[in-house]
Amino acid sequence: MANSSSLTLNIFKQCRIRAVPLWQCPQFLFLVMGVINIASMILAYVFGRDLLSVEFVIVIVVSIAIVLLFLSYIITRNFEKLMELNQMKTEFISIISHQLRTPLSATRWAVSTMLAGGQTEEDKLSYLALLKENNDRMVRLLNDLLLVARIEQGRVDFKPQKFLMQDVAAQVVNNFKNYAKANNVNIVVEGGDENCLVMADPEYIKLVIQNLVDNSVRYIVKKGQVTVKTFLKRGNVVCAVKDTGVGIPLSDQNQIFQKFFRSKNVMRYQTEGTGLGLFIAKAIIEFSGGKMYFKSKENQGSIFYFTLPIAKK
Amino acid sequence: MQKIIIIEDERSLQKTLSDGLIQDGFEVFSALDGETGIALAKKEKPDLILLDLILPKMDGFEVLRQLKMGEETKSSMVIVLTNLESSGDVEKVLELGATTYLVKANYGLQEIIEKIKETLNKK
Numbered sequence: 001m002a003n004s005s006s007l008t009l010n011i012f013k014q015c016r017i018r019a020v021p022l023w024q025c026p027q028f029l030f031l032v033m034g035v036i037n038i039a040s041m042i043l044a045y046v047f048g049r050d051l052l053s054v055e056f057v058i059v060i061v062v063s064i065a066i067v068l069l070f071l072s073y074i075i076t077r078n079f080e081k082l083m084e085l086n087q088m089k090t091e092f093i094s095i096i097s098h099q100l101r102t103p104l105s106a107t108r109w110a111v112s113t114m115l116a117g118g119q120t121e122e123d124k125l126s127y128l129a130l131l132k133e134n135n136d137r138m139v140r141l142l143n144d145l146l147l148v149a150r151i152e153q154g155r156v157d158f159k160p161q162k163f164l165m166q167d168v169a170a171q172v173v174n175n176f177k178n179y180a181k182a183n184n185v186n187i188v189v190e191g192g193d194e195n196c197l198v199m200a201d202p203e204y205i206k207l208v209i210q211n212l213v214d215n216s217v218r219y220i221v222k223k224g225q226v227t228v229k230t231f232l233k234r235g236n237v238v239c240a241v242k243d244t245g246v247g248i249p250l251s252d253q254n255q256i257f258q259k260f261f262r263s264k265n266v267m268r269y270q271t272e273g274t275g276l277g278l279f280i281a282k283a284i285i286e287f288s289g290g291k292m293y294f295k296s297k298e299n300q301g302s303i304f305y306f307t308l309p310i311a312k313k
Numbered sequence: 314m315q316k317i318i319i320i321e322d323e324r325s326l327q328k329t330l331s332d333g334l335i336q337d338g339f340e341v342f343s344a345l346d347g348e349t350g351i352a353l354a355k356k357e358k359p360d361l362i363l364l365d366l367i368l369p370k371m372d373g374f375e376v377l378r379q380l381k382m383g384e385e386t387k388s389s390m391v392i393v394l395t396n397l398e399s400s401g402d403v404e405k406v407l408e409l410g411a412t413t414y415l416v417k418a419n420y421g422l423q424e425i426i427e428k429i430k431e432t433l434n435k436k
Contacts, residue, residue, distance in 0.1 A: 101396045101418045106325035109422040113329055116423075118336075130325045221370055 166192035320350035
């Protein structure tokens with residue numbers, strides 16, 4: 001009995017969390033439907049008891065209850081998923097509009113300064129560079145969104161070729177050197193003596209490593225270390241990106257590869273980020289025949305791994 | 314000459330804003346994160362601080378709290394300049410002691426500079 005009353009309370013709570021009125025809330029409607037069904041069966045038995053045995057009625061009532069429970073579970077689960085997705089989309093729109101607002105404000109201000117006139121040639125050039133940088137940023141954001149749309153429709157245009165993973169890793173690390181240094185982060189590449197030959201689209205794999213390294217540098221508070229390592233393991237080439245950053249709270253760990261998801265502790269440190277990077281990275285690796293996984297501890301850091309099959313020579 | 318510190322991590326916004334203010338005759342100092350901003354405020358004792366809310370490492374709310382708690386910094390006026398605009402954020406920064414709150418995307422550069430002058434004149 002205690003169990004069933006806590007179940008009822010839980011239903012009310014669920015409906016409140018999802019901000020749905022009771023009469024539109026599937027959890028509650030199923031409960032009402034179940035009660036009505038079972039009550040009507042018992043009433044039918046009361047009036048028709050001369051014709052039916054007790055055992056027969058119990059079997060019917062119990063089996064109908066089980067079927068109802070099963071159906072309501074499936075439907076409410078889907079309903080919850082839809083509500084979650086809806087919530088994530090709302091958050092996503094606010095993230096995207098915020099992300100667009102900053103470069104838009106910057107271009108607006110820069111243009112009005114230029115229109116007011118009176119700058120030296122040098123000033124004008126630096127303003128043009130600023131306009132270009134902000135324009136590039138908006139283009140990158142929209143490209144990420146388009147890539148996500150292509151991934152979802154399975155229309156990514158991969159051009160696989162053989163290459164050494166350590167070369168791409170070293171290239172990315174090299175590109176990040178200055179950015180990392182500016183953020184008090186020491187970035188190093190390890191391994192690479194093994195022959196880590198893979199067959200994939202190097203441009204996309206580069207994007208994956210970039211996304212991982214970018215996250216690592218971004219979520220290191222004050223100072224820290226990022227290590228990118230490539231090695232062979234059980235017929236696969238593995239690339240590991242390790243950092244001494246803020247880590248991912250345990251409660252968020254099963255959601256981080258979801259589109260638009262951003263960990264709560266991350267929002268406190270940085271808001272630049274669309275919640276698309278890891279989703280894109282994982283999808284690219286899976287399309288290329290590999291796997292992506294991670295280990296993380298809050299306030300200690302994370303290691304992201306991805307594997308790709310070794311290419312035949 | 315009146316002193317202004319801009320605490321803003323977006324270099325483009327930082328640059329356009331400081332150029333505009335310098336042109337209008339202010340002495341401008343820039344910080345790209347909260348900690349540097351607080352240290353700069355202690356040293357320079359500015360008339361006004363322009364503060365972004367989304368900053369790396371320490372957010373603008375915390376920066377504001379520390380500025381208003383610090384003996385040397387609490388007399389500087391603070392204008393919060395951001396793109397967050399939920400009513401909760403507005404109330405929170407005013408409660409923490411900010412003089413006013415401006416949403417970047419809603420103003421042109423000249424309008425923001427006018428608002429800054431207005432605020433300084435009220436002092």
